[in-house]
Amino acid sequence: MPVDLNVRVPSSNRLADFTGMAGRLGLTGFATSLSLGSPVTRTNEGMVLLTRADITGKGLESVKKQLARVRRRAAIVAVPLSDIEVSNWAAEDSRVDLLAIVELSKEYIIHESTAKLAAETGIALEIPIAPLLETSGLDRSKVLKVYRESVATATSAGMNVVLSSCASEPILMRAPSAVWHIGILLGMDKQHSRETVYQVPDRILSLSERKRSSESITPGIEIVREDE
DSSP states (O other): OOEESOBOOOSGGGHHHHHHHHHHHTOSEEEESSOOSSSEEEOTTOOEEEEEEEOOOSSHHHHHHHHHHHGGGOSEEEEEOOSHHHHHHHHHOTTOOEEEOOSOSGGGSOOHHHHHHHHHHTOEEEEEOHHHHHOOHHHHHHHHHHHHHHHHHHHHHTOOEEEEOOBSSGGGOOOHHHHHHHHHHTTOOHHHHHHHHHTHHHHHHHHHHHHHTSEEEETTEEEOOTTO
């Protein structure tokens, strides 16, 4: 199903504006960092709302502590790409759903070693498209260069890629068809780009549900209850 995994709803009183736009664009749901009371909720209109947690710590210990606190409460857990130590650790931790590009510089693009680790654990690379809409000229060219290099590295390693709007206003949200055309702009072929919009979010959410319903001992080792 076409789900936007990163919509920056600024406050709960604006939520209806975003759900209304999502419905008009053909989305079936989206993830937001708003407190929704549950990892997954559904509106009266049938829109699926997902609680998203973005890890904000700068050092490895801070990231570890935050991840342990938020995993059970969030449908989507994203760790920003940062220094190689933190990024590689996050890429190996099965509790993480997304490695997100948040800084548009070579220092913060995904490295081959990180992509290979993430491919093994099923963690996806998140590309936010808002910077493409908010820039022009040389600045947009720089964004495209960072994104194309990151997509190429992830794809070569077998890592999933997901495109998110990162929209802070409803007008910045995009229809699924528009998003997969942006994927082509970033170097994906048509089939791969469509998968990032229509199939990859489903895979991420299915795996996320399994993570929340199990007891993680260490990354990659979990206890699944007998009735599951």
